[in-house]
Amino acid sequence: MNPHHHLDPSTMVSYAAGALAVEVAIVAATHLETCAHCRARLQEAERIGGQLIEHQQPASAVMAEGQRAALRDAMLRHLDDVPPATPSPPVRVAPYEADDRLPAPLHPYFGTSYRALKWRWMAPGVHCIRAPGTGTGTLLMLKIGPGRSMPVHSHGGTELTQILRGAYHDALGHFAPGDVADLDSEVEHQPVTVPGTACICVSALDAPLRFPGWLARRLQPLFKL
Template identity: 40%
Template sequence: MTTITHHLTDDLILSYSAGILPEAVDLIVATHISLCDECRAALAAQDAVGGAVLERGRAEGVSDACLAGTLAKIRGKDWPETTQHDTPRDPVLPAPLRDYMGGSADAIRWRPVGMGVKQAVLRTKGTAKARLLRIPAGAAMPDHSHRGMELTMVLKGAYSDADGRFARGDIEIAHEELHHTPVADVGEDCICLAVNDGPLRFKGILPRLAQPFLGI
């Protein structure tokens, strides 16, 4: 059983329910909700409120072309709606992330980024970027802050920073004011899904020099 102590904000859940998040943010929210009973219940409540508002609104006619276009977009979504059932199971990748990537964790193509840390960049539309990070057990990410928002969800293992300890299913929401150095727990590599809507601000010179080549 996954015990989650760090959750999504109400604003993120509301935006996810309204369908207005960038693709990368949408992906990490869906992935967290697939493991988190509390956030799944909050999403159901938001969806119910939205449905009630629509039912009370004045009906407007739409053209056949509009309806066909909407149905085509629904059928063309990159991952299915999040459900409580996560089968077949993967010990690392929850269903929305696994379906989006089209494979299991064993198929991830890791690339080194320095200090033993590896990453795999995911192809998402829009300005927000998504990537998988693998931090060796006991190792630290470079000291950094943010230009914009960074969402980090733990998929395997755990890490700690100035905001506390984050284990599988936990999601950390970092804004520009947070300056931190995530450190993986000793004994197991930490694998995370990270989403940024702006580049990181590294304190060290070497990470800053490598940043343009790593896309972070």
């Protein structure tokens, strides 16, 4: 597998610092399990962060919010200057779409097997499983039928989506198994699944979606997104 869409550098730095919302961190870990490129960049972020902490303050000191922000910005600047590392081989050995086993970071929330998933109807052609009790945000798995258009929407905060099976496309490109869509509040898009097979993905939201269409807005409390 060779993903073409990766974690944003700011997400990588926040993950390395343990600063992501728990739901977003779960999806980030799912992507890292399959993406050698992002694992290599994560190692660089952790190494840079460790060096900056050693030079800026004693290890036992408690960082204020402003110090954490300054450290995060410094890590991003240093990470931009680092040439891409030679990635290590992917961890998974089975074909991503042929393997019945869910990625390991999802096991505590969705179980271990695709076949054992208990889907619930959400909308025509759309089924979901919502993970309970992960944190203040939302973690859910979606199964969207082939050739389906999702409503146009933007984001009140972060949306991180990892493609597990099938694929979709939107204004940002084509997203296939292994790809991650790392989106913020400035992105508005409309995913459309490709024909032939359902698209299964896992998504994390740390704030509600924003829908410009009146029907989607009316239905949003029902869907709790």
